Amino acid sequence: MFFTLIRLEFLKSVRSTSFAKSLLTNIFMGFLILLLLSYVVGLGLLLQVILDKVAPDQDHIALVNSFLIYFFLTEFLYRYFIQKLPVVELESLLHLPIGKSRIIQLLLTRSFISPLSIIAILLVGPFAIQVVAETYGAMGALMWVSTIALTSWTLHWFMLWFKQRFEDSLIGLAVIFLVLVLGAGSSYMGWFNLGEIMKPVFDYAMVSPLPWIGMLAVMILSYFLCYRFYVSNAYLEDLSEEEDVRFVNQSIGFFSRFGMAGELANVEWKLIIRHKKSRTFLIMTAFFLLYGMIFYDNPAYTTEDGFSALFIFVGVFITGIFMIQYGQLFLSWNSSNFDFYLNQKGGIEALVRGKYLLFLAISLICFLASVPYVYFGWHFLLIHLATFLFNVGILIHLITYLALWKPKPMDLNNGAMFNYEGIGAAQFLIVIPMMVGPYLIFLPFSLLFNDYAGLLALGVTGVLGLIGFKRLSKINIDRILANRYEISSSFRQEL
Amino acid sequence: MIQISQLKKQYKEAVVLDVPALEISRGECFGLVGNNGAGKTTLFRIILDLVRASAGSVTINGEDVSKSEEWKARTGAYLDEHMLLAYLTADEYFETLRVIYGLSAEDLRLHLDKFTEFFNDEVLGKKKYIRDLSKGNLKKVGIAAALMGDPEAVLLDEPFENLDPSSQIRLKKLILREKENSRVTFLISSHDLNHVTEICERIVLLEKGKVIRDLRERSEMMAELEAYFTG
Secondary structure (H helix, E strand, O other): OHHHHHHHHHHHHHHOHHHHHOHHHHHHHHHHHHHHHHHHHHHHHHHHHHHHHHOOOOOHHHHHHHHHHHHHHHHHHHHHHHOOOHHHHHHHOOOOOOOHHHHHHHHHHHHHOOHHHHHHHHHHHHHHHHHHHHHHHHHHHHHHHHHHHHHHHHHHHHHHHHHHHHOOOHHHHHHHHHHHHHHHHHHHHOOOOHHHHHHHHHHHHOOOOHHHHHHHHHHHHHHHHHHHHHHHOOOHHHHOOOOOOOHHHOOOHHHHHHHHHHHHHHHHHHHHHHOHHHHHHHHHHHHHOOHHHHHHOOHHHOOOOOOOOHHHHHHHHHHHHHHHHHHOOOOHHHHHHHHHHHOOOOHHHHHHHHHHHHHHHHHHHHHHHOHHHHHHOOHHHHHHHHHHHHHHHHHHHHHHHHHOOOOOOOOOOOOOOOOOOOOOHHHHHOHHHHHHHHHHHHHHHHHHOOHHHHHHHHHHHHHHHHHOHHHHHHHHHHHHHHOHHHHHHHHOOOO | OEEEEEEEEEEOOEEEEEEEEEEEOOOOEEEEEOOOOOOHHHHHHHHOOOOOOOEEEEEEOOEEOOOOOHHHHHEEEEOOHHHOOOOOEHHHHHHHHHHHHOOOHHHHHHHHHOOHHHHOOOOOOOOOEHHHOOHHHHHHHHHHHHOOOOOOEEEEEOOOOOOOHHHHHHHHHHHHHHHHHHOOEEEEEOOOHHHHHHHOOEEEEEEOOEEEEEEOOHHHHHHHHHHHHHO
C-alpha cells in the first residue's frame, strides 16, 4: 500500500503538465539547488578557516555555539518562505479506503525528504569533524551534530503546523516579524544576548547525552503534534484556504477615475490580494524595500565624488521590484480568464493599461516608502526618483514586451517560492533589459559629465516615456491582439 | 445577422469544422446539436474570434469578427469558466461588467432584477467568490453576464447543463422573453433535445464538423433528431 502511494506521487510529479512543459526549468532548478547546497558545504568546510581569520584568539567552539540560535532563527524564516505544505494531494486520496493516518504519514514523510532537512548537517558537520572531534572525541562531535540536526528537524515539523495554521494570517506575519526583531534586536541593539542564553545547551551537548535525548524527545513530540493536527483536520474544508473576506474586499477608489482601465486595475488588485502566489510577490516587495540597507551604508560602495554606479541597480530594484517580478508573468496571471478579456470590446487594451496603472501606483508607493533612505544622504532620494521615473516610463514596456513571448498558464494558488510555473526562457531574459537598460542611459552621461547628469538623463528618459505612454503601450497591446489565438489556446491548455 | 462562409478549421490533417455557408438572422433562436467532438464549441469559439479559422470568415452585421472589435459590444457569450473572473464575488463581477459596458447602477439593477427568480437567492449578496460557487450557480452567473448590455446576439454553450430542473425551466422562459422583447438572437448548443427543440425555431445538426441537417420545421424536428441520435 505504502509503495503504491509512493508510486502515485512519483507519477504525479512526472506527468504534471508543468513538468513536461518546462523540463529545462526543472533541470535549471535542480542545478540551482545543488549549487546552493554546495555553497552550504563549502561554508561548512571553510568555517574553521573563516573563524581563524575573524576571531583568531577566541574559543571557536564556544563562538559557534553562541551563534547557533541565530542560525535557527534564520532557518525559521527561510523555512517559512520555502517549505511547502503537503496537503495539496489530499483531495484525490481522501475518499479512498485508505486510513487517514496512513495518508498523513505518507505526506509528512514525503515533506521531510527535502534539501532543507540536510542543510544544518552540511553546515556544521565539517566543523564537527575538524574541530569538535579533536577536543571532545568522535562521540561528542556526533552528539553535537545530531542535537543540531534534531533541532532543525523540530523546526521542520513545527513549521508544517505553523504554516498550515497561520499562513497568510496576521498572526503568522506577526510571529515572523517578532522573530526578525528578536534576532536583530538582540545583536544589533544589544538588548540582550540571545546567543549567550542558548549557548550552554549546545556546549553541554558535547559532553553529555542529555541535550541529545531532550532534543529527540522534543522532535518526536513536535512530529506528533503536527501529525495529530493534520489527521484531525484532514477534511477538505479545513485544509483549503479560508480567506478573510473583509480583509480582501478593499478596492482602490482612486483607480475609478481612469475608466475601464481603472476598473480593470481594481480587478487586478483583487486578483493579487486573493491569490497566494501574487500575495507573496506583494509581501516580497515590502521586504525588498530593505534592500538598500545592504548597499547604501556599506563602506565598500562609498566613492570620493558622486556615488557608486551600483546604486542605480539598487534603485531600480527598490522602486520597481513589483513591476519586475509580477510583470515578468504579465499575462499568465490572467491565464484562467483570458477569454473574458478577449470577449470584451477593448478588453485587452484596458487590461494592459490597467496593469500599467497598477504597476505605476505600486512603484509610486515603493518610491515614497523609500524616502527615509535620505538618512544616508540626499542623493538617494534623487537616485530613487530617477530610477522610479525610468521604471514606469521605459522599463515597464520592456519587461512586458519580453513577458509576452509565449506566455504560459499557471495556477495562482500555489506558493511563489521556488515555484517556476509560468516561467520560460523569456522570463530569464528579462534580467537583461533590467540590468543593462538603466546603465545604457546613465553611464554615458555619468562618464562625460558627472553622476548627477546621468541621473538627470535617466529621469528625463523616464518622463519622455511617460509622455509617450499611450503610444508605447500600444506596441504591447497590438502584440497581444496579434497573438490572441495562440495565447488563448495555450491558456486553455490545448497545446 | 451572422454570416459564415467557407469556414474551415483544421489541426494539421484533421478537419474539425467545415461549414461552407450558414446564415443566422436577427431574432432567430438557433440551436446547435451534435455528439461530442462534432465541433459545436469550436464553431462558437470561431464566431467569438477566440480560435483562428483555418479558412473562411464569420461576419456579424457585416463586420469580420477577426478584423474588428466593434461587434463585441453587441455580442454576449458564455462558453466556459474562462469567461468569468472567478476570484471576484458575483456582485463584484457584475459591477465590473457594468463599468465595462458603461451602464448606470440603475441599468444594472434592472438587468439583475430579471434574474431574481433564476438566481433563487443563491448568487447575489453572497460573500463567496465565483470560483467557490456550485457548477449550477456558476452557470447562472455566466448566463446573466452574457445577457448584459443589451446584446443583439448571445451565444450559450450547454446552458442547461448542471442546472436543476426548475432553473432549466426558468432559463427557457428567460430566453423566450428576451427574444420576444428585444429580438435577441440566440445561439444555443445543447445535448438536451427536449429543451432546444422547445425554444429554437431552427436546429442545425453537426457531425464531425459538417452541417448534416438544417431543420426549420418545428413539427418534424424532434422525430428527425431522435431518429439520428438513436442511430
